[in-house]
Amino acid sequence: MKFNPLLGMEINGHPFSYKFFQTLSLIYRTWSQRKAARELGISAPVLNRRILEAEAKLGFKLVRSTGAGSELTPQGLEILERHRRFLTKMEAGEKPVICGGHISSGLLSTLAHEFGLDAVVYGSDDESSFYLAQKELLDILALDDPLIAFQRDLDFTPIAFDHLVLVSSPGDEINNLEELINSRFIGVSSSSQRLAWKTLQDSKIPFEIVKEVKSPYEAYKLVDNGENIHTFLNSSFFSGSDLLKEETQHVISLVRYGDFNPEIEAFIDFILGPGQRIVEKQGFKSL
Known part of the structure; x- marks a missing residue:
């Protein structure tokens, strides 16, 4: 048996079903709202209303008329491309990718193993890892130091303390x-x-x-x-003097990237819950 999941996505807080993305895809391919409606088995007014309702929710145009017919706006094209990448990733069964500082990535590698998440984990410095995150190559960015998150106003999640x-x-x-x-x-x-x-x-x-x-x-x-x-x-990885223990305590954190993935969300819930016992065993201070 072959299963082909029809998946929707959430955009700017608004959920959209697979029908919305089918609509965009057919307009992109046919350059015609009428032809797209015909292939979908709906009337042109119904299709047009579907587009207008989506545009009202998002606050920008998705489709525009040209001399050759109808085409997607740059925003419409970006949405369609992101959905296609999401589908490709789901169909290919790619492993989640985690990259971060040497300390935080080591901790996440252990937590992923304990949780049973089959992920690819890379260790580097925070700046290099953030560069990969900007290229949309990561599912999770791990940070040894929260400075990058503060400087760029990133929505980061603390997972442990270290000094x-x-x-x-x-x-x-x-x-x-x-x-x-x-x-x-x-x-x-x-x-x-x-x-x-x-x-x-x-x-x-x-x-x-x-x-x-x-x-x-x-x-x-x-x-x-x-x-x-x-x-x-x-201190979680090396032995030495606690001379500046209080002055150097800091947060080990992660930043979630990419589209919604239930497996990733469950992993983060595990880290913040029962995974805190593992955090302590690894030499960190739990939240």
Whole structure:
């Protein structure tokens, strides 16, 4: 047996059935509202009313008349293309794609496994992950640091708390801020280290970032193999001094992208509910 689901979508808070998208598709193909109505088995006035009601809800034109007949407006074309991509994704059974910071993506990978979500998870820095999200390549953007979300007014969902620990070269033991005067650090770009740097600056502690890398694991390796050098890394993944625990506590979060997917929504509900036990086991602080 072969099943062909007829799926609708929600646009700007308004639900539209598959009939609406069939209408747009036939107008696009036939360049004629009359021909489209004939193929749908309805009268031209009924089809026209369907279009006008949709335009009234959305607040913009979907179809316009030309010398050659009827065509979709740019907004109508975008809606039709998004619906086609949604159908293609559903038919192909593609795996959800999650990408984010090294810390948050690691947590989401574990949560996806525990939930039973067969997803593709990539770890990168927050900026690179956000770039992929803008290209509409992700279902979930995971953020190690909420700064990107605040800067771009993204609707983000907190899933855990974390803080930074001071990681020093072997043999270096730091007990107070004053011992960090003129210290050398490895920085990690697009990370919550900004909280540590600001604390040191506010405390009038001079310091130098001698090298900046993209991965916290690379920063750890450089510090572990170096002399008299330090970095601040997430306590959920690394051991170190809690010297700035309170000052560097921050939110691990996610941003939902793409069209409505019940499986993704159920996964997020799991994270915010029973998944919080897993969050704690992974070394994070639950919500």
